[in-house]
Amino acid sequence: MHVIPIEGSYNARGFGRPDRPWLVRSAALDGLTSGGERTLRELGVDLVIDLRESGEQAHRTHGIPVRSLPLYGEAPPATGSLERIYxxxxxxxxxxxxxxxxxxxxxxxxxxxxxxxxxxxxxLVVALARLATGAGRSEVIADYALSGASVRPARAGIAAAQLDALDLVPAARAESERLHLDSPAEALEHALDLVDRLGGVDAYLIDRGATPAQLAALADRAAGRAIRRTAAVLPELAR
Known part of the structure; x- marks a missing residue:
């Protein structure tokens, strides 16, 4: 894992070779500067996978192709515990x-x-993808836990304004601030324990639509081997 400074975004890290990662994660990229886009393209990034709902998206300033795969199917939760939401x-x-x-x-x-x-x-998505390649659980959790240090200074004011409007009691306020701003290791541990109870990472993903060939391709990618192309057809995904 290596940190990637990107103009116009934050919380970006890559996995694999520092000059040619096989996967990159970041905060929203709508406001990328030309320099930020150039940084990503020089690393080989040629697709953005956007997990947000349509109402969260803004005008994009970059030209990298985007695949929209909203996870919630509704507005993101404003309150609650990380563990419950995961x-x-x-x-x-x-x-x-x-x-x-x-x-x-x-x-x-x-x-x-x-x-x-x-x-x-x-x-959550990056953790499961990396675990499917054989990455160690402790390594994956350590990467997850890094996000809070970048997110809190970037979003503390935004979260405060949103939560002020909800007039929460102190305990609910603290829980919701943790939701918006923190990435505690125990929250991902909780999620991965659930995945284990559901059969483990590979079984969890395959039971929900991924294929063994796709998981093999992830392992190849992370190991630096050429991706195995398959004839498998992905389920139709929202664009």
Whole structure:
């Protein structure tokens, strides 16, 4: 894992070779500067996988092709615990989570995956994609936990304004601030424990629409081997 400074975004990290990662994660890229777009293109990024809902998206300032794969199917939650929300995504929206991992596998180049802060939806999809390649659980959780340090300064004011309008009691306010701003290791641990109870990463993804060939392609990509192209057809995904 390596941090990637990007003009016009934040919370960006790459996996694989520093000069040619096989996967990149970040916060929203709508406001990329020309320099930020150039940074991504020089790293080989030629597809953006956007996990946000349509109402979260803004005018894009970059020309990298975008694949829209909204995970929630509704407006993102403003309150609640990270653990409950991750559980909901994994149990109620598992087909969308698996579709995002499959899209990473099927793309022959380098994709950058993002949501709004690049913390929760992105964190979950990237964690499952990396675990499917054989990456160690502790390594994956350590990467996830890095996001809070970038997200909190970037979004503290936005979160405060949103939560002020809800007039929450202190305990609910603290829980919701954690949702918006933090990436505690125990939250991803909770999610991955659930995946384990559901059969483990590979079984979880395959049971929800990914194919063994796609998971093999992820492993090849992470190992630096050429992607195995398959005749498998992905389920129709929202664009």
């Amino acid at each position: 559980t909901g995504l994994l149990t109620d929206r598992g087909d969308r989570v698996a579709a995002a991992v499959a899209e990473i596998a099927e793309h022959p180049g380098t994709a950058v995956v993002h949501c709004t802060a690049g913390k929760d939806r992105t964190g």
